[in-house]
Amino acid sequence: MRRTLRVAAYAVVVRDGQLLLARSRDENGVAEWVLPGGGMEHGEDPYDTVRRELEEETGYLVEVTGFLGVDSSRHTLTGRFRRPVDHHALRLIYEARVAGGELRHEIGGSTELAAWQPLDAVPGLVRIDLIDTALRLWRERPAEGHLKAALG
Numbered sequence: 001m002r003r004t005l006r007v008a009a010y011a012v013v014v015r016d017g018q019l020l021l022a023r024s025r026d027e028n029g030v031a032e033w034v035l036p037g038g039g040m041e042h043g044e045d046p047y048d049t050v051r052r053e054l055e056e057e058t059g060y061l062v063e064v065t066g067f068l069g070v071d072s073s074r075h076t077l078t079g080r081f082r083r084p085v086d087h088h089a090l091r092l093i094y095e096a097r098v099a100g101g102e103l104r105h106e107i108g109g110s111t112e113l114a115a116w117q118p119l120d121a122v123p124g125l126v127r128i129d130l131i132d133t134a135l136r137l138w139r140e141r142p143a144e145g146h147l148k149a150a151l152g
Contacts, residue, residue: 001076003086009050010037010130011062011096012138018118020098021131022057022111033117033127035093035134038110046092054096058114059104062096068137069093069145071130093134 012035013020021033038053040046047064054062071091076084105113117125122135136147 001084001086003088005088005090006039007046007090007092008037008039009046009053009092009094010035010134011050011054011064011094012068012134013054013060013062013096013098014119014138015098015116017120018116019122019131019135020058020060021115021117021125021127022106023113023115024111031112031126033122033125033131034111035128035131036111036114037091047094050092050094050096055101056109057106057111059101060098061100063099064094064096066095067092067145068095068134069142069147071133071137071147091130093137095138 020036022036023031024034026032036054036057037050038057040049050064051062054060071093072089074086074088077087078084103114103116105111122131133147137145140147
């Protein structure tokens with residue numbers, strides 16, 4: 001089985017009780033909210049990745065204010081010719097604040113909309129799991145940068 005590794009960097013940006021999110025479409029065309037950020041380019045520092053991706057997806061220039069932690073997931077995906085691929089995603093989660101720029105939507109990229117969402121409305125949004133993980137890291141701030149599995 002072929003194996004792949006994707007490393008990406010994302011940011012939690014909270015201002016006035018609202019979370020900055022982007023919206024994209026899943027493989028079935030369903031709109032879902034995502035955390036702004038994305039994949040590292042070869043040779044790129046993840047700190048630079050998160051700043052570049054935030055500007056591309058939201059129009060904002062951000063200042064990284066902290067490192068919140070790591071989210072690691074592994075899935076079997078369908079690859080070329082329907083062959084299974086063992087895919088490992090390593091996602092670095094930062095905290096950032098808006099330092100300039102203006103909110104705008106990405107054109108021709110992986111997202112279609114950028115918007116501020118009230119923190120208390122996030123649980124009701126159609127969203128990817130990474131948002132919940134990132135918000136837990138932001139709220140709990142575990143010293144080791146890793147969340148313990150929820151019991152139950």
